[in-house]
Amino acid sequence: MNPTINMAAAPVATPVFFYGLAAAAIISGLLVITRRNAVHSALALIVTLLSVAGLYLMLYAPFVAGVQIIVYAGGIMVLFLFVIMLVNIERASKERQFNRMWPVGLAASCALLALFLGAFAKGKALLPDRMIPIAEGSNTQEIATQLYGEVLGNGQYRLGQYTFAFEIASLLLLVAILGAVIMTKKKI
Amino acid sequence: MVPITTLHYLVVAAALFVLGTIGVLTRRNVVIVLMSIELILNAVNLNLVAFSRMWGNLHGQIFAIFIVVDAAAEAAVGLGILIAFFRNRETTNVDEIDLLKW
Numbered sequence: 001m002n003p004t005i006n007m008a009a010a011p012v013a014t015p016v017f018f019y020g021l022a023a024a025a026i027i028s029g030l031l032v033i034t035r036r037n038a039v040h041s042a043l044a045l046i047v048t049l050l051s052v053a054g055l056y057l058m059l060y061a062p063f064v065a066g067v068q069i070i071v072y073a074g075g076i077m078v079l080f081l082f083v084i085m086l087v088n089i090e091r092a093s094k095e096r097q098f099n100r101m102w103p104v105g106l107a108a109s110c111a112l113l114a115l116f117l118g119a120f121a122k123g124k125a126l127l128p129d130r131m132i133p134i135a136e137g138s139n140t141q142e143i144a145t146q147l148y149g150e151v152l153g154n155g156q157y158r159l160g161q162y163t164f165a166f167e168i169a170s171l172l173l174l175v176a177i178l179g180a181v182i183m184t185k186k187k188i
Numbered sequence: 189m190v191p192i193t194t195l196h197y198l199v200v201a202a203a204l205f206v207l208g209t210i211g212v213l214t215r216r217n218v219v220i221v222l223m224s225i226e227l228i229l230n231a232v233n234l235n236l237v238a239f240s241r242m243w244g245n246l247h248g249q250i251f252a253i254f255i256v257v258d259a260a261a262e263a264a265v266g267l268g269i270l271i272a273f274f275r276n277r278e279t280t281n282v283d284e285i286d287l288l289k290w
Binding site for chain 2: 014015018022025026029030032033035038041042045048049052055056058059060061063064067068071072075076079080083084086087092095096097098099101102104105106108109110112113116117120124127128132134139142143146147162165169172173175176177179180181183184186
């Protein structure tokens with residue numbers, strides 16, 4: 001359970017990128033939850049999303065990184081910014097920012113963090129201490145095969161393992177679009 | 189330098205998760221609460237992709253893609269609810285959404 005790689009041949013820049021991206025993600029996460037102005041929080045969240053996309057690239061997941069940038073940073077955050085500007089937040093930025101129970105929330109979250117770190121310390125032996133090198137394949141092609149299926153040689157077609165879930169996800173998006181349109185109409 | 193293992197990514201994901209939880213529990217502004225929920229979902233995604241790399245298969249990555257799709261749908265509906273509520277009450281504070289309080 002402990003595959004080894006030749007450490008002399010390991011790339012040197014990997015820890016630099018990892019710690020840089022991780023620090024960017026965590027620091028901008030802190031900025032998201034502490035800023036008074038909602039637009040600042042949204043911009044900090046965009047930085048977080050892009051850092052996490054960089055971490056996905058380090059984990060050999062280029063398709064998920066692309067989906068993250070296009071859908072999350074390019075779609076969801078733009079939607080958030082539109083709504084922030086529709087809902088007049090200027091008055092809200094002058095009021096009290098944290099609610100009255102904030103010490104309790106902070107203590108509960110610290111307990112959760114302690115629980116996570118305890119679980120990591122106990123379960124450390126279950127994880128391999130080195131990452132096995134990955135064979136370069138076409139990650140996007142394999143994911144597409146799992147989602148859509150593939151065309152076999154003699155004119156036949158085989159559904160992928162996640163084709164049904166893919167169709168259900170598109171149905172979910174349709175329902176969400178309908179819900180958002182109806183929710184914002186003045187008269188239903 | 190210690191090599192970067194799965195545990196490093198799990199720690200980053202745990203930190204993002206706890207930051208999102210703090211945001212959900214302590215902020216008054218509804219938009220920032222929704223953004224903290226997106227932070228939590230990102231932490232879960234990072235966990236999934238890290239384990240997908242550890243095991244060497246794609247199931248974690250595909251699950252992460254579905255979570256991104258679900259987060260998009262949920263953000264759209266949540267922000268629709270926020271707009272509808274703001275139209276009535278002119279406030280964006282979670283404390284003042286108390287119509288059902290006894």
